[in-house]
Amino acid sequence: MSDMGITDPKRQPVESRSPAVVRQVVAFDFDGTLTVRDSFTAFLKWRAGPLGWALAMARLIPAALAYPAHRDRGRIKAAAVAAFLGGTGRKALDADAERFAEAVWSRFMRPDALACWDDWGRKGAHRVIVTASPEITVAPFARRLGAENLLGTHMAFDDTDRVTGAFTGPNCRGEEKMRRLRAAYGDDVLVLAAYGDTSGDTEMLAAAEQPGFRVFRKRP
Incomplete structure (x- = not known):
């Protein structure tokens, strides 16, 4: 595999190889690991x-008040999607996500994490981002990185391709990260290395031959 550039916005992620071929992966959490904050x-x-943020946060008050009772991160995240993005068309959301990545890249990505990402690329590793954030908003970052694959939370769209405010599957954190990796690469997937920064990465780190917990600390 050729060395992937990390700053070229025109880079596209390499098409994932067949699960029958790929058995060894290097898994990176995204938020707080490759980035300095929640994306x-x-x-x-x-x-x-500012105004839209305030209005949407006000609509989230009932969901926030209910959270201590159920402690379901996926549920409150879905409520946030509904409040902020409900009714948004997929193409418009794709375009906004691309503009966001371009706007924040230089101040968002950890340089030591990018160096590690590039080092694995030079070794020919199959690098996969495994994130609780919606795939559609992380995809522009994955393209810039030249990621071989991206596994994240799946946002639901209705028949007119507009955001419904729900997800089509579980929030991609904790054990769900390993379930997604096994679904993509087979039950015998070998995680050569994994990098994460929260309890949501525990299972993925535990499965890795080389676990890295909060090893990236540099800021742009």
């Missing part, structure tokens, strides 16, 4: 603007 919250705030 989805930052995207919603950037897209909404």
Whole structure:
């Protein structure tokens, strides 16, 4: 595999190889690991603007009040999607995500994480981003990185291709990260290395031959 550039916005992720071929992967969490902060919250705030942010946060009050009772991160994330993005067309969301990645890249990505990402690329590793954030908002970053694959939370769209405010599957954190890796690459997938920064990465780190917990600390 050729060395992937990390700053070229025109780079496209390499098509994932067949699960029958790929058995060894290097898995990176995205938010807080490759980036300095949560990307989805930052995207919603950037897209909404000050007034839109305040109005959407007000609509989230009932969901926030209910959270201590159920402690379901996926449920409150879906409520945020509905409040901030409900009714948005897929093409418009794709375009906004691309503009966001371009706007924040230089101040968002950890240089030591990018160096590690590039090092694995030079070794020919199959690098996969495994994130709780929606795939559609992380995809522009994955393209810039030249990621071989991206596994994230799946946002639901209706028959007119507009955001419904729900997800089509579980929030991609914790054990769900390993379930997604096994679904993509087979039950015998070998995680050569994994990098993460929260309890949501515990299972993925535990499965890795080389686990890296909060090993990236540099800021742009």
